[in-house]
Every structure is written in C-alpha cells, then in structure tokens.
Amino acid sequence: MSNAAFSVRKSYNIIRELALADFRMKYHDSVLGYFWSLLNPLLQFVVLHFVFSYLFVVEVPKFTFYLLSGIVFWNFFHDATLSGMNAVYAKASISKKIYFPRNLIIFSSTATALISFIINTSILWLVVIVFDHFSINQFLIVIPFLSILLLAMGTAFLLSVFYVYFRDTIQIWLVCLNVGFWLTPIVYNALTAPLPLKMVALFNPVGRILIMLRSFLVYDDFPSVEFMVTTFVFCIVFFVVGLWLFNKHSHKIVEYM
Amino acid sequence: MVTVENVTKVFQIPHERTKTLYHKLTNLFHSSYSYEKFFALQDVSFNVKKNEFLGIIGRNGSGKTTLLRIIAGIYQPTSGNIFVKEEITPFLEIGVGFQGDFTVRENIYINGALLGFSRKEIEKRFNNIIEFAELENFKDIKLNKLSAGMQVRLAFTIAIQSHAPILIVDEVMAVGDTIFQKKCRELFWEYKKQGRTVIFVSHDLGSVKEYCDRVIVLHKGQVVKDGNTEDIIKYYKEQILLQ
Numbered sequence: 472m473s474n475a476a477f478s479v480r481k482s483y484n485i486i487r488e489l490a491l492a493d494f495r496m497k498y499h500d501s502v503l504g505y506f507w508s509l510l511n512p513l514l515q516f517v518v519l520h521f522v523f524s525y526l527f528v529v530e531v532p533k534f535t536f537y538l539l540s541g542i543v544f545w546n547f548f549h550d551a552t553l554s555g556m557n558a559v560y561a562k563a564s565i566s567k568k569i570y571f572p573r574n575l576i577i578f579s580s581t582a583t584a585l586i587s588f589i590i591n592t593s594i595l596w597l598v599v600i601v602f603d604h605f606s607i608n609q610f611l612i613v614i615p616f617l618s619i620l621l622l623a624m625g626t627a628f629l630l631s632v633f634y635v636y637f638r639d640t641i642q643i644w645l646v647c648l649n650v651g652f653w654l655t656p657i658v659y660n661a662l663t664a665p666l667p668l669k670m671v672a673l674f675n676p677v678g679r680i681l682i683m684l685r686s687f688l689v690y691d692d693f694p695s696v697e698f699m700v701t702t703f704v705f706c707i708v709f710f711v712v713g714l715w716l717f718n719k720h721s722h723k724i725v726e727y728m
Numbered sequence: 729m730v731t732v733e734n735v736t737k738v739f740q741i742p743h744e745r746t747k748t749l750y751h752k753l754t755n756l757f758h759s760s761y762s763y764e765k766f767f768a769l770q771d772v773s774f775n776v777k778k779n780e781f782l783g784i785i786g787r788n789g790s791g792k793t794t795l796l797r798i799i800a801g802i803y804q805p806t807s808g809n810i811f812v813k814e815e816i817t818p819f820l821e822i823g824v825g826f827q828g829d830f831t832v833r834e835n836i837y838i839n840g841a842l843l844g845f846s847r848k849e850i851e852k853r854f855n856n857i858i859e860f861a862e863l864e865n866f867k868d869i870k871l872n873k874l875s876a877g878m879q880v881r882l883a884f885t886i887a888i889q890s891h892a893p894i895l896i897v898d899e900v901m902a903v904g905d906t907i908f909q910k911k912c913r914e915l916f917w918e919y920k921k922q923g924r925t926v927i928f929v930s931h932d933l934g935s936v937k938e939y940c941d942r943v944i945v946l947h948k949g950q951v952v953k954d955g956n957t958e959d960i961i962k963y964y965k966e967q968i969l970l971q
Binding site for chain 2: 480481484485487488489491492495496561562564565566567568569570571637638639640643722725726
C-alpha cells in the first residue's frame with residue numbers, strides 16, 4: 472500500500488493544519504469569536520451554581536471551585552468525543568481523495584478541542600490562585616489533564632468505529648452524555664452521595680479524574696497512590712484499545728461514508 | 729513501480745439500507761440482512777513500469793475510479809495485492825483533499841501538509857500557487873464559494889507541487905477552459921520529459937493518444953485489453969463504444 476513513510480513530522484503537520492483550520496472556522500463567523508467557548512461553560516457554571524447554592528444546597532467545601540473545575544473538564548470530554556465522531560464524517564471529502572493515516576482525523580479534532588481546554592484550564596487555575604490559594608501541588612493537575620485527554624481520545628476512536636456502522640450513534644451518545652453529566656460528580660460530592668450513586672461515581676473514569684483534579688487544585692491533598700495509578704493506567708489502556716480498534720476498521724471508514 | 733496482482737473489489741449493496749442501530753435490531757427479528765455483491769473490479773492484474781505514461785480507459789462505471797483509489801491506498805482490495813515502490817500523489821476526480829467550508833488559504837496549507845510539505849515550504853510556494861491558479865482575489869474566501877473551474881485550477885496547481893515520482897491523474901481536462909487545458913498539456917509534456925511515472929485516466933481519447941505509451945481498457949471491472957496506444961484505442965472505439 473502507499474503507506475510510504477508517514478513520518479511523525481508529516482503527521483504532525485497534517486494534525487496542526489487541520490486543527491487550526493477547524494478552530495478558526497468554529498469561531499470565525501461569530502461576533503464574539505473565541506469568547507463563545509469561554510462564555511458557554513461560564514453560563515453553565517452560573518446557572519448550576521445558582522441552583523445548587525440556593526435552591527438545592529449541596530454540602531461541598533469550596534463549592535465554587537469544585538463546580539468550575541468539574542465543568543471545565545467535563546466540557547472538554549463532551550466536546551472532544553462529539554467532535555471526534557463528527558470529524559470522521561466531516562473530513563470524508565479529504566479522506567476520499569488522498570491517503571493518510573485515518574487516525575489523524577481524530578488526533579486533529581481532539582487537538583482543536585484541546586486548544587480551548589488548555590485556555591480554559593489555565594483560566595480555571597488562575598481563578599483558584601487569585602481567589603483561593605496557590606500551592607506547588609497544583610502542578611500535579613497535569614495527571615488528571617493527561618488522563619482525560621487519553622480517555623476522550625479513546626472514546627472518540629471507539630465511537631467513530633460504531634458511527635461507521637450505526638448512524639444513530641451520535642444521538643445515542645448525546646443521551647449518554649446527558650445522563651453521564653449527572654452520574655459524574657460534577658455538582659455533588661461522590662463520597663457523600665447515596666450508595667448506588669457513590670458506586671457509579673467512583674467507577675466512572677471521568678468521576679475519578681475529577682476527584683484527582685480537585686484534590687490537587689482545590690483541596691491541596693492527595694488521593695491514594697493506588698487510586699491515581701489505577702485511573703491513569705485505565706485511561707492509557709482505554710486509549711490504546713480505542714486506537715487499535717479504530718486502525719483495524721479504518722479502511723472501512725472511508726468506504727462506508 | 730506499481731504492480732497490481734489479481735485485485736478484486738466487491739462492494740456490498742444492501743437491499744434495504746440499514747444504517748441505524750434501531751433498524752439493525754428490528755431487522756434481527758423480522759428479515760435477515762440481505763445484500764447484493766457488486767464486483768467493481770474482478771481479478772485485475774497489470775503493472776506500470778518506471779517512466780511509463782499509462783492510460784486507463786473505460787466507460788462510466790467500469791471501475792476506473794475504484795482502481796485508482798485502491799492504488800492510492802484509499803480503498804483496500806477485497807482480495808489480491810498492490811505493490812507500490814515509490815510515493816504516489818493522487819489527483820482524483822478533479823480534486824485533492826479539499827474541504828468546502830475552509831478558506832482557499834487553509835485548503836492550500838492542509839493539502840500542502842498532506843503532500844508532505846512543511847509550513848515553511850508551503851509559505852514559500854503560497855504566492856506561486858495563488859498566481860498560477862489565478863485566485864489572487866480569493867485567498868480568504870471559503871472554497872465552496874468558488875466556481876467549479878476555479879476549484880479545479882486550484883486543485884491542479886496544488887497537485888503539481890508534489891515531487892512524488894508517481895502521479896495519478898483522473899479526468900483533469902474535463903473541466904476547465906482552453907487556457908487551463910493548455911497549461912495541462914505543457915505540464916504533461918514536461919512530465920514526460922522528466923520521465924515521471926503517470927497513471928492517466930480520461931474519456932478524452934485525443935489526449936490519451938497524445939501522451940500515453942500504453943493503454944489498458946477496463947470493462948465491467950475487468951481488464952479486457954492491454955497494449956500499445958494506437959491498437960487499443962482502435963479496439964476501444966470499435967468494440968466497447970459501439971456496443
């Protein structure tokens with residue numbers, strides 16, 4: 472086949488050009504431009520903060536930062552998985568004309584979502600430093616950051632494989648994300664939740680990533696090493712399995728489009 | 729340079745399109761999933777030698793595009809093998825890897841990257857590409873706002889930037905005005921002089937006759953004739969087109 476030396480450099484160039492063009496397109500025609508991607512989670516935060524601070528009071532220490540960090544990470548997972556699945560379809564006009572490793576489609580759509588994620592996480596961290604505290608341990612948020620990145624890509628790979636065969640995967644996944652939002656400890660505390668919810672929240676990889684994130688960023692403590700290692704290893708394995716399955720089915724992705 | 733060995737490509741055409749999970753599930757209980765096999769290519773074998781300008785002709789639906797896609801690595805053959813010794817640049821169905829909702833500039837950068845150029849190399853070529861494609865006033869316009877002719881000019885200009893030793897050219901002359909066709913003509917002669925390997929698909933028998941050293945006739949997914957240009961074109965006119 473014409474896989475003739477797809478160097479890392481060439482792949483990197485393709486990912487960068489696709490990701491930047493997608494990012495520009497996403498915000499080009501709107502008046503507020505990039506601020507939309509900030510405004511959206513911010514509005515979500517304001518509404519949820521109001522509801523769970525005044526209407527149904529949740530007992531979570533430092534709830535503001537707790538909620539904000541949950542929203543930033545969840546939104547990345549939401550956007551990256553959805554846009555990854557969409558990209559396989561949206562990029563068919565390119566992939567039908569020229570060969571390149573198909574997984575670059577997912578890498579580039581994740582890179583697009585990653586741009587917003589990096590900016591939003593920086594803002595989140597800044598907010599915590601300005602309004603709460605700074606600690607050297609906060610640099611450890613790189614662990615949950617990488618974990619959710621791997622998890623989101625692994626999920627996008629798996630969903631894309633399903634999407635080729637079942638066109639309603641997007642609708643199903645939208646429902647899953649809606650339910651997932653409430654099964655993940657974003658607005659409530661996993662440890663004090665009622666038992667069935669507690670179990671779900673603790674087995675949910677996004678939930679575990681959020682627990683790590685808040686320990687480092689908000690509460691300045693450590694989850695157990697075992698907890699961190701199992702979560703991180705799970706995300707790596709999930710990414711590898713997703714990538715492997717995607718590559719295995721990748722030639723069909725073009726033919727079925 | 730390119731060896732095609734007993735390549736068969738089968739597409740499954742479902743009788744009923746079941747694309748959603750809901751349909752698949754309900755179909756489990758009602759009727760079994762049935763489909764027809766469509767042999768787009770059947771046991772196709774040939775090779776392309778170095779420096780050869782090979783023409784492939786055949787009627788619509790004879791499998792030309794499927795064959796080119798398989799050679800370019802976009803499709804996988806159902807059975808058989810393809811060996812490609814060097815890098816290939818495909819230029820399929822009047823287009824490269826364009827995405828309509830990106831601007832001309834973005835499409836140039838993306839396709840440059842797909843052809844293996846670094847950002848600097850593309851920047852260096854950018855003005856030349858725009859000039860050659862005559863798109864000076866359309867750099868930051870979304871691609872799908874350009875006319876078909878403009879898109880072809882751009883695609884062509886991008887494809888010829890490639891230094892790949894093997895080139896696949898599919899129906900370039902069909903669209904485009906006389907000036908554009910003249911540019912193509914000059915370029916193909918330049919390629920012949922350079923000794924590049926070109927796989928050339930066209931319905932325009934005149935240009936096939938002009939450039940090709942050898943021609944293959946595809947008919948209903950099979951190679952029915954392979955030989956020197958004059959004889960093959962004569963055969964094609966008499967046997968296939970008059971059928």
